[in-house]
Amino acid sequence: MSGQSAQEITPADSKVTPMMAQFLEIKAANPDSLLFYRMGDFYELFFEDAEVASAALGITLTKRGKHQGADIPMCGVPVHAADDYLNKLIAKGHRVSVCEQTEDPAEAKKRGSKSVVRRDVVRLVTPGTLTEERLLDAGANNYLMALTRLKGGSLDGSAVYGLAWIDMSTGSFQVSDTDHQRLAADLAQVSPRELILSDNLLQESELRLTAEQAGGALSPVPRAFFDSSTATDRLAHYFGVKTLDGFGTFSRAELSAAAGILAYIEKTQLGERPPLDPPVREAGAGRMLIDPATRANLELSRTLSGEKQGSLLATIDRTVTGGGSRLLASRLAGPLVNVDAIQHRLDGVAFFLENEIMREGLRQTLKGAPDMARALSRIALNRGGPRDILSVAQGLEAARAVLDQTSATAGTIPAEIAAARASLEQAPHDLGSELTMALKEEPPLLKRDGGFIATGYNADLDELRSLRDESRKVIAKLQADYSEELGLRSLKIKHNNVLGWFIEAPSAQTEKLTGDPGRFIHRQTMAGAMRFTTTELADLESKIASAGERSLAIELEIFDRLAKAIIDAGEAIKAAAHGLSILDVSAALAKLAQEESYVRPVVDDSRAFDIKGGRHPVVEKALKKSGGDSFVANDANLGPEVDEDIGHIWLITGPNMAGKSTFLRQNALIAVMAQTGGYVPAAAAHIGVVDRLFSRVGAADDLARGRSTFMVEMVETAAILNQAGDRSLVILDEIGRGTATFDGLSIAWATIEHLHEVNRSRALFATHYHELTALSAKLARLSNATVSVKEWKGDVIFLHEIVPGAADRSYGIQVAKLAGLPVSVVERSKQVLSQLEEQDRRSPAESLIDELPLFASLTAPAPSAPAGFAEPDPVSVALESINPDDMTPREALEALYRLKTLRMTPDD
Ligand SMILES: Nc1ncnc2c1ncn2[C@@H]1O[C@H](COP(=O)(O)OP(=O)(O)OP(=O)(O)O)[C@@H](O)[C@H]1O
Numbered sequence: 001m002s003g004q005s006a007q008e009i010t011p012a013d014s015k016v017t018p019m020m021a022q023f024l025e026i027k028a029a030n031p032d033s034l035l036f037y038r039m040g041d042f043y044e045l046f047f048e049d050a051e052v053a054s055a056a057l058g059i060t061l062t063k064r065g066k067h068q069g070a071d072i073p074m075c076g077v078p079v080h081a082a083d084d085y086l087n088k089l090i091a092k093g094h095r096v097s098v099c100e101q102t103e104d105p106a107e108a109k110k111r112g113s114k115s116v117v118r119r120d121v122v123r124l125v126t127p128g129t130l131t132e133e134r135l136l137d138a139g140a141n142n143y144l145m146a147l148t149r150l151k152g153g154s155l156d157g158s159a160v161y162g163l164a165w166i167d168m169s170t171g172s173f174q175v176s177d178t179d180h181q182r183l184a185a186d187l188a189q190v191s192p193r194e195l196i197l198s199d200n201l202l203q204e205s206e207l208r209l210t211a212e213q214a215g216g217a218l219s220p221v222p223r224a225f226f227d228s229s230t231a232t233d234r235l236a237h238y239f240g241v242k243t244l245d246g247f248g249t250f251s252r253a254e255l256s257a258a259a260g261i262l263a264y265i266e267k268t269q270l271g272e273r274p275p276l277d278p279p280v281r282e283a284g285a286g287r288m289l290i291d292p293a294t295r296a297n298l299e300l301s302r303t304l305s306g307e308k309q310g311s312l313l314a315t316i317d318r319t320v321t322g323g324g325s326r327l328l329a330s331r332l333a334g335p336l337v338n339v340d341a342i343q344h345r346l347d348g349v350a351f352f353l354e355n356e357i358m359r360e361g362l363r364q365t366l367k368g369a370p371d372m373a374r375a376l377s378r379i380a381l382n383r384g385g386p387r388d389i390l391s392v393a394q395g396l397e398a399a400r401a402v403l404d405q406t407s408a409t410a411g412t413i414p415a416e417i418a419a420a421r422a423s424l425e426q427a428p429h430d431l432g433s434e435l436t437m438a439l440k441e442e443p444p445l446l447k448r449d450g451g452f453i454a455t456g457y458n459a460d461l462d463e464l465r466s467l468r469d470e471s472r473k474v475i476a477k478l479q480a481d482y483s484e485e486l487g488l489r490s491l492k493i494k495h496n497n498v499l500g501w502f503i504e505a506p507s508a509q510t511e512k513l514t515g516d517p518g519r520f521i522h523r524q525t526m527a528g529a530m531r532f533t534t535t536e537l538a539d540l541e542s543k544i545a546s547a548g549e550r551s552l553a554i555e556l557e558i559f560d561r562l563a564k565a566i567i568d569a570g571e572a573i574k575a576a577a578h579g580l581s582i583l584d585v586s587a588a589l590a591k592l593a594q595e596e597s598y599v600r601p602v603v604d605d606s607r608a609f610d611i612k613g614g615r616h617p618v619v620e621k622a623l624k625k626s627g628g629d630s631f632v633a634n635d636a637n638l639g640p641e642v643d644e645d646i647g648h649i650w651l652i653t654g655p656n657m658a659g660k661s662t663f664l665r666q667n668a669l670i671a672v673m674a675q676t677g678g679y680v681p682a683a684a685a686h687i688g689v690v691d692r693l694f695s696r697v698g699a700a701d702d703l704a705r706g707r708s709t710f711m712v713e714m715v716e717t718a719a720i721l722n723q724a725g726d727r728s729l730v731i732l733d734e735i736g737r738g739t740a741t742f743d744g745l746s747i748a749w750a751t752i753e754h755l756h757e758v759n760r761s762r763a764l765f766a767t768h769y770h771e772l773t774a775l776s777a778k779l780a781r782l783s784n785a786t787v788s789v790k791e792w793k794g795d796v797i798f799l800h801e802i803v804p805g806a807a808d809r810s811y812g813i814q815v816a817k818l819a820g821l822p823v824s825v826v827e828r829s830k831q832v833l834s835q836l837e838e839q840d841r842r843s844p845a846e847s848l849i850d851e852l853p854l855f856a857s858l859t860a861p862a863p864s865a866p867a868g869f870a871e872p873d874p875v876s877v878a879l880e881s882i883n884p885d886d887m888t889p890r891e892a893l894e895a896l897y898r899l900k901t902l903r904m905t906p907d908d
Helices: 018-029 047-057 079-091 105-110 180-190 205-213 231-239 252-269 292-297 312-316 322-333 339-354 356-367 372-380 386-405 415-425 429-438 459-486 535-568 570-596 617-626 660-676 709-723 741-759 770-777 812-818 823-842 846-851 874-880 889-903
Strands: 034-039 042-046 062-067 070-078 096-101 119-125 143-150 160-167 172-178 194-198 217-221 492-496 500-506 521-525 529-533 602-604 609-614 634-637 649-653 684-688 692-697 729-733 762-767 782-792 795-804
Touching: 018 034, 018 119, 034 047, 034 079, 034 119, 042 047, 042 079, 047 070, 047 079, 070 079, 079 096, 119 252, 143 180, 143 252, 160 180, 160 252, 172 180, 172 252, 180 205, 180 292, 194 252, 205 217, 217 252, 231 252, 292 692, 312 322, 312 617, 312 660, 322 372, 322 570, 322 660, 339 356, 339 415, 339 570, 339 602, 339 660, 356 386, 356 570, 372 386, 372 535, 372 570, 386 415, 386 429, 386 535, 386 570, 415 570, 429 535, 459 492, 459 500, 459 535, 500 535, 535 570, 609 660, 617 660, 634 660, 634 795, 649 660, 649 741, 649 770, 660 684, 660 692, 660 729, 660 762, 692 709, 709 729, 709 741, 729 741, 741 762, 741 770, 770 782, 795 812, 812 823, 823 874, 874 889
Parallel strands: 034 096, 143 194, 194 217, 602 684, 649 762, 649 782, 692 729, 729 762
Antiparallel strands: 034 042, 042 070, 062 070, 096 119, 143 160, 160 172, 492 500, 500 529, 521 529, 609 634, 609 684, 782 795
């Protein structure tokens, strides 16, 4: 019965096998996920789950038995390869309940031959709660985030949103509260893999879209998860404390979100407690606000097409550890606004620029250091194996080595580096030494079969192992003895899982053995051989087996003891892992600065924005790689003049392809990099802290919201004009391009006036509307800049240099020619252009400035379309396209009629 879902079938149905009844009961309790039902060495899926999984995984759909007269669809994945299948399902947005056998089948048999092995769901796997190394990206955080809203939670009665986010693979736990305006930006900063929110919020379409835009899977949960009245108790209970005072103070919205996320963790981990840090309050105001559109446009961590390669992060990431890479990514996602904090980070980078030999040694050590934080999490969740213990051991060894490597310096060690070193000093080094002693160098992945504890660590274990090895030698000797005694060279002593140890001889030569049944006990007759045992051999066998069992028990006991010791030292281990990540990031940024000639920016609380010789890090790298022209560095100065405290606006006109967008973006990126605490691609940079960064650079349709390209552009522009302030940096590229010329020009015109007068932000504004350059005559803090080009034999050569002044023309047609537009179209465009320019000369744009009283919009209705920009006369345009020499008399007559119709006005 295809499509039959397990929920439709009740366990109470008649003629249901006991196993199916158990399956249906478990499935009914876990309706929103695919159920991996453990059967021996496989996880099986049934009914609709099987159909969904077989399609998603590309595995065969089979059937097993019948239910209510119909076949039961089934598919299965082998347990040893389950991680890969889980990974695929999670990546496709599914959730998976893992149902294990929770008793030994032998136990079940004792209850009767028909009884079913007990099973239970032990874990709900969701995108935001992964911890397996193979399911995680080493260099990216895997955030689970909770969003909640308290209506009327703020002083002015508007709603307050609570956010809580956890990376279960490392234990980090942060909370913050925010408002409607900041919400999208705050979600984008964290970029969660899974976002949980209550059903009722998800039903609000606007909020749902905002949540979807954050990019992760959406998981609705009952409203009760976020109950703020019991939130404090739930948190205190989770962390085993009486009061949360020791963790700091939290708002009601933050507590509600934190409680919701913990409830979800308890639901998905079913009793296992991930080792979370106590929640830390992340003051939203302490970060540069970057809204989702700006973040996407600037390609901070992903390109517009969604790839990592080609993003700013991928271009500047020189870290050598997973933890370092994650730290850099989260720093870049939320640049700081506090000058001291930024200086601390910059000091760290400067330190590793000065101490190059130390830095390279450190990087060498870090390269081999495993991901301690993630190994610790797996151990604490009872999902760890011997290799996780080894990772902690090697991580702690690296911590010790790094301490030695960073101790000898001439000058003082900056605070950031000193703090990281302190966390390494406080790491549990004794435990590290013990772990190193305990573990074999290359232990197996699973603890199940033992064989991971090193020789020499535990005397009992060594003794049992040698007994086992000795016994093997004794068996070899026994074989030689029997063989000689019986004169049978082909006699062998072998082992299999069914019989254990046995003597085997070819059937034709077993006379002597069958002739002494008191000694050689017959076990099995094969095609060409017979198998026997002896009391001697049976004794040896039981010795070997019990030695094996006892040594495994000892190994597992040691594992548990070491795991407990690691969990007990969890805080210190996590702090050391974070310390290593900080050193990795500082050293990596220093390496980057040295290799790419970046400089330390001067960052302060002024309104300065003075970049000398700035470059675009990604475009520069791409040019270098292609071996073509080198990148042309450019200055930008948007800071106030002496005696002013308001920033300036640059209006940039210039040909297509000249480098306007690159220039705009590079200045935004330099601000982001500086406030992340990194050096910047420039000869010098002085930046007064930017509190909000806005960019409107190109846009695509937003079909989900039913918005056209132009609508998206206007929504983004509206957000900027409503939110930008005098500490913001605004980057606007070709506003108004997506509509009719006059509408676009008018909008761009009014936007600049608003930015200059009301927002007073530092801004870069690129445009093709040359008419706008006239504004500089009226707006004191607006300057014109252009990108220089050379014209040579009718072609255009781009110099990519930003210089003061306005562009005289667009060179659009030349660029179109370069792009390979048919010659006839290029020629025709030239004709039309000269016609249009001729008309424009008759009523120049400059007259606009006098016709439009400045900021009329603030006092009077919006200015109407200026007269100087009349549409070209259609008859002249049509005439221009006629070439009488190419026409037949009939075509000429038709053209004449066409001209006449064009001439007609509606009144004719
Ligand atoms: N400063 C520079 N030095 C060297 N090459 C540059 C520079 N700036 C831009 N380029 C090159 O020129 C190309 C076009 O740049 P960009 O997209 O910024 O032009 P644009 O003026 O914004 O064009 P359009 O108006 O058509 O959007 C870039 O892909 C890059 O290869």
